Amino acid sequence: MGFGGKVRKFDYAKYLASSLVYMAHLQRDSAGLVVFHDVVSNFVRPTSRQGQLMRLLHAIDEAELGKRTNFEHPFFELQQFMKRRGVTALISDFFEKPEVVIKTVEPLRFRGNELILFHVLDPREIELKLEDGALLVDMETEEALESTPEYAQNEYRQKMQAHIEELRSKAQAAGIDYFLLRTDRPLDEALREYLTIRQGRM
Amino acid sequence: MGFLSPWFLAGLVAVGLPLWLHLLRQFKRTPQPFSSLMFFERRVQSSVRHRRLRYLMLLALRLALLALLALAFANPYFMRNTASLSRRKLTLIAVDRSFSMNGGSHLERAKEEARRLVRDLPGGFVAQVAALDSHLETLTGNETDRASLNAAIDGIAANDQVSSYGELARAIRLLDKSTNMQVEAHFVSDMQQTSLPANGFKDLQLEPGTIFVLHSVAEPKKENWAVESVTVAPQVFDPKTSRLTAVIAGWQTPASTRQVSLVMNNRTLATKSVAVPANGRAQVEFLGFDVPYGANRGEVRMEPHDLLPQDDTYLFSVERTDPRRVLFLYAGGRNREAFFYKSAMEASSNAGLLVDTAQMEQAANYDLSKFVFVVLSDPGDLDSTVANRIRSYVEKGGGVLIATGLNTVRNGKIAITGEHLSAGNAAQGVGEVDVQHPALAEAAQFENVRFLSSVLIQPSAAAKTIAKFADGSPLLLEERLGEGRVLTFAAMLDSSNSDFPLHASYVPFVVQSGLYLAGASDIPSSVVVGSPAQLRHAKSETTAADVVGPDGKHELSLNDASKAMTFELTQAGFYEVQSASGRRSLLAVHADRRESDLTVIPDETLDLWRNTGSNAPVGKAATGAISTTPWSLWRYVLLLALIAACVESLFAVRYLKQEREAA
Numbered sequence: 001m002g003f004g005g006k007v008r009k010f011d012y013a014k015y016l017a018s019s020l021v022y023m024a025h026l027q028r029d030s031a032g033l034v035v036f037h038d039v040v041s042n043f044v045r046p047t048s049r050q051g052q053l054m055r056l057l058h059a060i061d062e063a064e065l066g067k068r069t070n071f072e073h074p075f076f077e078l079q080q081f082m083k084r085r086g087v088t089a090l091i092s093d094f095f096e097k098p099e100v101v102i103k104t105v106e107p108l109r110f111r112g113n114e115l116i117l118f119h120v121l122d123p124r125e126i127e128l129k130l131e132d133g134a135l136l137v138d139m140e141t142e143e144a145l146e147s148t149p150e151y152a153q154n155e156y157r158q159k160m161q162a163h164i165e166e167l168r169s170k171a172q173a174a175g176i177d178y179f180l181l182r183t184d185r186p187l188d189e190a191l192r193e194y195l196t197i198r199q200g201r202m
Numbered sequence: 203m204g205f206l207s208p209w210f211l212a213g214l215v216a217v218g219l220p221l222w223l224h225l226l227r228q229f230k231r232t233p234q235p236f237s238s239l240m241f242f243e244r245r246v247q248s249s250v251r252h253r254r255l256r257y258l259m260l261l262a263l264r265l266a267l268l269a270l271l272a273l274a275f276a277n278p279y280f281m282r283n284t285a286s287l288s289r290r291k292l293t294l295i296a297v298d299r300s301f302s303m304n305g306g307s308h309l310e311r312a313k314e315e316a317r318r319l320v321r322d323l324p325g326g327f328v329a330q331v332a333a334l335d336s337h338l339e340t341l342t343g344n345e346t347d348r349a350s351l352n353a354a355i356d357g358i359a360a361n362d363q364v365s366s367y368g369e370l371a372r373a374i375r376l377l378d379k380s381t382n383m384q385v386e387a388h389f390v391s392d393m394q395q396t397s398l399p400a401n402g403f404k405d406l407q408l409e410p411g412t413i414f415v416l417h418s419v420a421e422p423k424k425e426n427w428a429v430e431s432v433t434v435a436p437q438v439f440d441p442k443t444s445r446l447t448a449v450i451a452g453w454q455t456p457a458s459t460r461q462v463s464l465v466m467n468n469r470t471l472a473t474k475s476v477a478v479p480a481n482g483r484a485q486v487e488f489l490g491f492d493v494p495y496g497a498n499r500g501e502v503r504m505e506p507h508d509l510l511p512q513d514d515t516y517l518f519s520v521e522r523t524d525p526r527r528v529l530f531l532y533a534g535g536r537n538r539e540a541f542f543y544k545s546a547m548e549a550s551s552n553a554g555l556l557v558d559t560a561q562m563e564q565a566a567n568y569d570l571s572k573f574v575f576v577v578l579s580d581p582g583d584l585d586s587t588v589a590n591r592i593r594s595y596v597e598k599g600g601g602v603l604i605a606t607g608l609n610t611v612r613n614g615k616i617a618i619t620g621e622h623l624s625a626g627n628a629a630q631g632v633g634e635v636d637v638q639h640p641a642l643a644e645a646a647q648f649e650n651v652r653f654l655s656s657v658l659i660q661p662s663a664a665a666k667t668i669a670k671f672a673d674g675s676p677l678l679l680e681e682r683l684g685e686g687r688v689l690t691f692a693a694m695l696d697s698s699n700s701d702f703p704l705h706a707s708y709v710p711f712v713v714q715s716g717l718y719l720a721g722a723s724d725i726p727s728s729v730v731v732g733s734p735a736q737l738r739h740a741k742s743e744t745t746a747a748d749v750v751g752p753d754g755k756h757e758l759s760l761n762d763a764s765k766a767m768t769f770e771l772t773q774a775g776f777y778e779v780q781s782a783s784g785r786r787s788l789l790a791v792h793a794d795r796r797e798s799d800l801t802v803i804p805d806e807t808l809d810l811w812r813n814t815g816s817n818a819p820v821g822k823a824a825t826g827a828i829s830t831t832p833w834s835l836w837r838y839v840l841l842l843a844l845i846a847a848c849v850e851s852l853f854a855v856r857y858l859k860q861e862r863e864a865a
Contacts, residue, residue: 003237095238125237133254136236144233145242159241 001093001120002065002139004183009120010065012183013091016118017060019191020089025053030086033059036074037066046086068140071096071104078108085112094119095140098167106174116177119167123184126160128152206277206834213272220264224257260857263850270843278839279832292344292383293329294374295319295351297358298391300335300365301731301797305392305426305510309360311419312390316355319388319417320348328383331355334391335363336732338373344381362512362731362774364794365391368399371406371814378409386413392420395803396796407814410831414812420802421509425455427478428513428798429462429502436727437521438493439554446488448502448516452478453799464488465501466520493522497788499776500727513798517776517790518727525554526574526720531581533562533609539579539696542703546712553713555720566591575601575719579695582609584617593618597684599783601719606657607694619662619681619688626658626692627673636668641680641689641718644710648677651707653700657692665690685739685783689715721785728790734768735789738782741767750778752791 001010017033024031032046033056044052044059069092082088088108094101094117101117109115130152137144147156164180171178179194181187205211297316303309316331323329331354332340341354370389378385387408391397393416399405408414430451438444450460457480463473471491478484497519504514528547530540540559547557560568562581565588570576576592578584581604584592596602602618610616611625632648648669659676661667669678671692679690695712697703737747746763750756752775758766771777777789803811 001237003235009237093237095240122237130234135233136239136242137233138239139235139237141239143239145239147242151242155243156241163241 004122007183013120021056035063038068038070040074075104087114089116091118098170102170119180203280210275216268224261260853267846274836274839277836279834290383294387296332296389299333301362301793303360304512306421308392315390315417320351333358362793365397367397368405388415390417393418393802395801396799424800426510427452429516430795432516432518434727439525448486451483456480461505462486463503495522497521519788519790525556528557529573530559530577531562532579542696546709550713570595577603579605580607580609583613589617596686599685602688604690605695623659626656630672633670633672639668641715643714645707651702655699725787730794735779745782747782748780
C-alpha cells in the first residue's frame with residue numbers, strides 16, 4: 001500500500017477510512033477499526049461512546065505500513081471480534097488471488113454482516129508504463145524482476161484488468177459490494193458516487 | 203599480408219563514434235519499486251536479455267561496418283604463390299607450320315611429337331591445338347577429347363609463310379589473360395633463329411605463371427642453299443635489252459657449285475654453273491633472253507636440291523609489251539619544256555615510254571585512252587572541256603604530271619586538282635624528300651638543284667607531299683582521283699626557272715615518275731608471301747575484281763569481289779589478278795627467304811625464352827612456375843561491409859520499432 005506518487009495508496013486508504021468513520025459518527029453508529037497487514041497491528045472496538053471518533057482518527061493516523069499482506073490470518077482473528085451484525089468496509093489494494101480474497105472475507109457476510117470491498121489502486125498500477133527496460137522491485141517481498149516496456153504495455157495491463165474484473169465479479173457473486181478507487185480521483189467524488197450507487201440499490 | 207594504402211587505416215578512429223553514442227544510450231537497468239510483481243512473469247527476463255543482445259549486436263555491426271570500410275580503403279593484400287593457385291590448367295599445343303617446316307621430315311616429326319603430347323595429357327585435361335606461321339591459328343576450342351585434338355594435328359600442313367615467335371608469345375599472353383586458366387604451352391618447331399622478333403626478348407615475354415615447354419624437331423643437318431633473290435624488270439619492251447640477276451645463297455653450307463637455270467613458261471632458256479662460297483652468296487646473270495609477248499611465268503631453278511627443295515626455285519613474272527605512249531601538252535607555244543622532257547625520257551633505254559608532244563589547245567583532238575599518262579606543262583587557265591576530259595581520264599585509271607609556272611600562278615588554281623597556288627620564295631634548294639616513293643626512286647634527293655623561282659601550292663586534304671622545297675613548301679604532290687593519280691610539280695620541267703635539267707637527278711626523275719604514272723611499279727616481278735594485291739583504290743568502285751590462285755581456283759567470294767580493297771597472297775605461286783578497273787596482271791609470289799636459313803636458336807637463348815613466364819630456375823621451368831603475386835582483398839572486404847550494412851539496417855529497424863512501440 002506504500003506505492004504511489006503524490007498520494008500514496010496507504011494515505012488514500014487512511015483518508016477513506018477517516019471519512020467512513022466520520023460518516024458513522026454523524027449517524028451515531030458505533031464504529032470500530034482493524035489495521036492489518038500479515039497480522040492485525042491495531043484494533044479499536046466498535047462503540048458509540050464519547051471520544052470514539054477521536055480514538056478512531058488517532059488509530060488511523062497511527063497506522064503504519066507492514067512488510068507484507070496476508071488476508072487469512074488477520075481475518076480469522078477479526079471474526080472473533082465481530083460478534084454483532086454491522087457493516088464492514090475492507091480497504092486494500094488486494095494484490096492476492098481473487099478467490100483467496102473472497103474465500104477469506106466471505107465468512108463475514110454469512111453472519112448478516114454487510115461487506116464492502118474498497119479496492120484502492122494507483123493509476124500507474126492499472127496502466128503501467130515503462131520508458132525502457134526496468135528492474136522492478138516488489139515493495140513487500142523485495143523480489144526483483146526485469147521487465148520491458150512491451151510487457152508493461154500489453155500483458156501486464158491485460159492481467160491487471162482481468163484481476164479487477166474477476167475480483168468484482170466474484171465479490172458480486174458472493175453478495176459483497178465492490179468499489180474501485182483510483183488514487184488520482186478526488187476522494188469526495190468517489191465516495192459520492194459510491195453512496196449514490198448504494199442508495200439506488202437500497 | 204599488407205596494405206597498399208595504409209593511411210586509410212586512420213579511418214578506424216571513426217569506430218569510436220558509434221561506441222561513444224552507444225555508451226551514451228547504454229541499456230540501463232533502473233531499479234524501480236513496485237507494489238506487487240504478481241502480474242509479472244519470469245520469462246520477461248529472457249526477452250530483456252534478447253533485447254540487450256540485439257543492442258550489442260547492433261553496436262557490433264556498426265563497429266564492424268566502419269572498420270571494414272576503413273580496411274577496404276586501405277586495400278589489404280597478401281602475397282600468394284601463383285603455383286599454388288587452384289586455377290584449371292589449359293594445355294596449348296602449338297605446331298610450327300611455316301615454310302621451313304617443309305624441309306626434311308620436320309613437319310611429320312612435329313606432328314608425331316604433338317600426338318605424343320596429346321597421349322601424355324593427364325586425366326581431366328583441357329587442351330587446344332594451334333598452328334603457327336605469321337600468326338597463331340587455333341585449330342580447336344577448349345577440348346577434353348583426345349580424338350578431336352589428334353584430328354586437328356593430322357590436318358596441319360606446312361605453308362609458305364614465315365613463322366613469328368613474337369606472335370606466338372603474344373597469343374599465349376592473350377590466352378592467359380582471357381581464359382583465367384593456368385596456361386601450359388607446348389611449342390613444336392624447328393626453332394629457326396630467323397623467326398625471333400627483331401626487338402629481342404621484349405616481344406617474347408610471357409605472363410607470370412605460364413608454363414612454356416619447347417620441343418625442337420630440327421634436323422642435325424642444317425645446310426641449305428636457296429635462290430635468295432631475282433632482279434628483273436617486270437616489263438620488257440625489247441628482248442635484246444632483257445636482263446635478269448639471281449643471287450644464290452647458302453646457310454651453314456660448305457663451298458659448292460650449283461646449276462642455275464632460267465625457265466620461262468616451263469621452257470628452260472639458259473643454264474649456268476655458279477660457285478657458291480661456304481656460308482656465302484653468289485650472283486648469276488642472264489642477258490638478252492627471249493620473252494614472248496604478254497604475261498610470262500618465269501622461274502630461276504637451282505640444282506641439285508637440298509634439305510629444303512621448295513626454296514630452290516624462285517618465281518617471277520615478266521610482261522612483254524610494245525613501248526607505250528605519253529602525251530606532253532605545253533601552253534603558249536613554249537615547246538622548250540617538251541624538248542627537255544622528251545630528251546630525258548629517250549635517254550633511258552628500258553623505260554618503254556615514247557613521248558608525243560602537242561600544244562595545249564590541240565588536246566581535244568587526242569584520244570587520251572591511248573596514252574599511259576599525260577604531262578601538262580604550266581597549263582594555266584585550262585579549257586573546262588579539256589579539264590573535264592583529263593579528269594575523267596584520270597578517274598578511269600590514267601595518270602597526269604602537272605608542271606606549274608607563271609601561267610598557272612596567274613590562274614591561281616590548278617584546273618585538274620582544284621588546288622590553289624601562288625608565287626613562292628625565290629632561289630632555294632630542295633629539302634625533305636620521300637626517297638622510298640617509287641616516283642623518286644633514283645632522283646638522288648634532287649642533289650644540288652637550285653630553283654630560281656617556285657610556286658607555293660596549298661595542298662588539298664587528299665594530297666600527299668612527297669618532296670619539299672628547303673622552306674618546307676611542297677615541291678612534288680601526289681593525289682588520287684578515282685583509279686588514277688596526279689603528280690603536281692611546283693616548278694617547270696625546263697631550265698627557265700631552275701637548273702634541274704642540268705643535274706643528274708633530272709633523267710631518273712622523269713623516267714621514274716613516268717613509270718610510276720604508267721603503273722609499271724604497281725606490278726613487281728615478284729612479291730613475298732603475305733603481301734597484299736591491290737584490287738581497287740576506292741570503295742566506290744563496285745565493279746567485281748577477280749583473283750585466280752596458284753591452284754587455278756577463284757579466291758574471292760562474291761562479297762569480296764565487289765568490296766575488298768586488297769587480297770592477301772598467302773601461298774607461293776602465280777596469281778592472276780583482275781582489279782576493279784579491269785586491269786589484268788600476273789603476280790609471282792615467293793616464300794620469304796628468311797625461312798631458308800635453318801640455323802637453330804642457341805640453347806641458352808631457348809632457356810631464356812622458356813623462363814620468361816617463370817621465376818623458377820631453368821631446370822624447373824617445365825615442371826611449374828613459382829612466383830608470388832599480390833592478391834588484393836578490397837573487393838571482398840567491401841562485400842563484407844555491404845553485408846554488415848544490410849544486417850545493421852535490419853537490426854536497427856527492428857530495434858527502433860520496439861522503441862517506438864514502447865514509447
